[in-house]
Amino acid sequence: MRRRDEILRTAAELFAADGYTNTSMREVAAASGILAGSLYLHFDSKEAIAVELVEAYHADLVRVVREFASVPEDPLSALRAFALEIAAVSFRHPAALQISLFDAPTTASSSLKTVVHAEPASVDRLWRTLISAASAASAIKDGVDSRILRYVLHRTALNAGLLSGWQTQSGIRAAAGCITSLIFDGLATGVMARADSSKATRAVDDARARWVAESAERKGERGGQASNLYRYFESKDSMIHAILGDFSDRLTEAYRDVIQVGSSVVETLDAILWLLDQAGRHFSREVEILQGFKRLLDIGVADRYQEGAQLRFGLLVSVIDSGVAAGDLRQVAGSDLVATCLREIAWSPMRNLAPISPLRVRDFYRHSVLSGAAARG
Numbered sequence: 287m288r289r290r291d292e293i294l295r296t297a298a299e300l301f302a303a304d305g306y307t308n309t310s311m312r313e314v315a316a317a318s319g320i321l322a323g324s325l326y327l328h329f330d331s332k333e334a335i336a337v338e339l340v341e342a343y344h345a346d347l348v349r350v351v352r353e354f355a356s357v358p359e360d361p362l363s364a365l366r367a368f369a370l371e372i373a374a375v376s377f378r379h380p381a382a383l384q385i386s387l388f389d390a391p392t393t394a395s396s397s398l399k400t401v402v403h404a405e406p407a408s409v410d411r412l413w414r415t416l417i418s419a420a421s422a423a424s425a426i427k428d429g430v431d432s433r434i435l436r437y438v439l440h441r442t443a444l445n446a447g448l449l450s451g452w453q454t455q456s457g458i459r460a461a462a463g464c465i466t467s468l469i470f471d472g473l474a475t476g477v478m479a480r481a482d483s484s485k486a487t488r489a490v491d492d493a494r495a496r497w498v499a500e501s502a503e504r505k506g507e508r509g510g511q512a513s514n515l516y517r518y519f520e521s522k523d524s525m526i527h528a529i530l531g532d533f534s535d536r537l538t539e540a541y542r543d544v545i546q547v548g549s550s551v552v553e554t555l556d557a558i559l560w561l562l563d564q565a566g567r568h569f570s571r572e573v574e575i576l577q578g579f580k581r582l583l584d585i586g587v588a589d590r591y592q593e594g595a596q597l598r599f600g601l602l603v604s605v606i607d608s609g610v611a612a613g614d615l616r617q618v619a620g621s622d623l624v625a626t627c628l629r630e631i632a633w634s635p636m637r638n639l640a641p642i643s644p645l646r647v648r649d650f651y652r653h654s655v656l657s658g659a660a661a662r663g
């Protein structure tokens with residue numbers, strides 16, 4: 287059993303570093319210091335290893351839920367604490383989380399997908415219970431959409447364990463604390479006015495209209511026929527490189543348009559959140575491709591997207607820095623961490639909540655990230 291546990295730990299490290307799909311049983315055996323044939327004495331297949339890792343991850347989630355067996359007197363504090371504990375679970379099981387979020391939806395067999403989809407229902411029930419208790423105690427503002435709140439809290443708490451640059455125990459807790467502070471306390475120091483007609487919001491709407499028109503034009507040029515694609519691209523990799531690069535360029539252009547129109551810092555952040563939601567909906571196929579981002583980087587087809595992402599991150603950090611300096615934004619944490627958490631919240635795939643309207647999502651961001659979901663006494 288000790289040797290078996292060592293193999294599981296080694297496989298988990300390889301899956302977390304290189305991806306489940308890219309790791310072979312031979313590599314697991316070599317890293318474990320045994321022959322490939324001997325590995326099959328312990329596990330029938332790579333999938334069998336993955337199943338055990340995911341089941342251990344689910345068991346850890348159940349353990350955390352049991353620790354919150356009764357509704358506490360302060361459900362809002364319990365929500366924050368539960369988010370931190372879920373983030374800690376994700377940090378302890380990065381391989382299982384990557385398999386669940388990225389590999390299973392695209393490459394796993396039906397049996398592994400079944401195990402992945404068996405995530406304990408008790409986790410969602412506890413989110414519901416704590417949010418309902420907080421709402422009943424008037425600890426959450428009336429205008430906050432509880433369905434979106436539950437979804438965003440769960441997704442961002444889980445994904446905290448995979449945030450690049452924060453993958454230490456203290457870093458994950460800092461990230462999870464930042465996420466919950468953004469959601470419940472908000473960034474804006476003052477009362478937020480309606481920003482539907484701000485210049486920054488109009489810049490996003492203009493970008494969306496431009497994307498729609500350009501998509502229609504390109505579809506007409508290529509006849510919408512998949513068989514014509516290789517007339518334009520040498521290979522599948524070159525196609526992905528061009529698709530992601532084009533997506534990145536369009537997003538960067540829209541970022542700059544939003545920032546340069548001269549709206550207030552809060553209006554600019556409101557517009558950036560609106561921009562990311564609109565981009566996620568319009569470029570849904572590109573976002574799906576990015577689920578395997580690390581592998582795409584490894585094979586050199588996402589470098590152009592990565593450069594754009596770093597540029598956009600720098601622009602967002604600059605907006606946050608200027609807002610904090612002017613007193614328009616609270617200093618929740620360092621600007622790099624705040625920008626990381628803002629992007630994580632904004633990129634939560636809201637389409638999984640379909641049919642949820644973009645305007646409901648925008649209202650949620652305004653009632654949470656910008657002004658804070660927690661009721662202020």
